[in-house]
Amino acid sequence: MGGTIVLDETVTKTASAGSADGIGGHAFLEVAFVPTLNGKCPVRDVLDRLGDAWSVLVVLHLRAAPCRFNALKRRIDGISQRMLTVTLRHLERDGLVSRQVFPTNPSQVESALTEMGHSLAVPIDALTRWAADHHRSIDAARSAHDGARSRHMVG
Numbered sequence: 001m002g003g004t005i006v007l008d009e010t011v012t013k014t015a016s017a018g019s020a021d022g023i024g025g026h027a028f029l030e031v032a033f034v035p036t037l038n039g040k041c042p043v044r045d046v047l048d049r050l051g052d053a054w055s056v057l058v059v060l061h062l063r064a065a066p067c068r069f070n071a072l073k074r075r076i077d078g079i080s081q082r083m084l085t086v087t088l089r090h091l092e093r094d095g096l097v098s099r100q101v102f103p104t105n106p107s108q109v110e111s112a113l114t115e116m117g118h119s120l121a122v123p124i125d126a127l128t129r130w131a132a133d134h135h136r137s138i139d140a141a142r143s144a145h146d147g148a149r150s151r152h153m154v155g
Helices: 042-050 055-062 069-075 081-093 115-154
Strands: 003-008 011-016 028-033 097-102 108-113
Touching: 042 055, 055 069, 055 081, 055 097, 055 108, 055 115, 069 081, 069 108, 081 097, 108 115
Parallel strands: none
Antiparallel strands: 003 011, 011 028, 097 108
């Protein structure tokens, strides 16, 4: 079962299912990219945001409920106040997070996922499960690779 899906005038996806093109019997999408008006590949443009050090963790922590800034900072191990601020601003600019400022002294800010942000949480949850399921195998593969490299360099 294959077909072409036109997402917009710049991106066309061709679905290939059960063909020799699939890997291990899994279907995949072949994507033909045409740069957008700003010259960027649309997928790379979005993945650049999601591939930064903190965006995925912020989305994961906001998927259950809105959260105030300091509570979110405490939940995300290792993030600085500046990086959380920058990450939230980027996610807000991209339409994934909304913010509400409460008129307190000092003011408090609560961040929440937008509808689009919640839709992003679905594939992120799948990736998170995959990472948890495969972490030991990846760690073992890294150790084997590093051990083989060090033996090769010595010998």
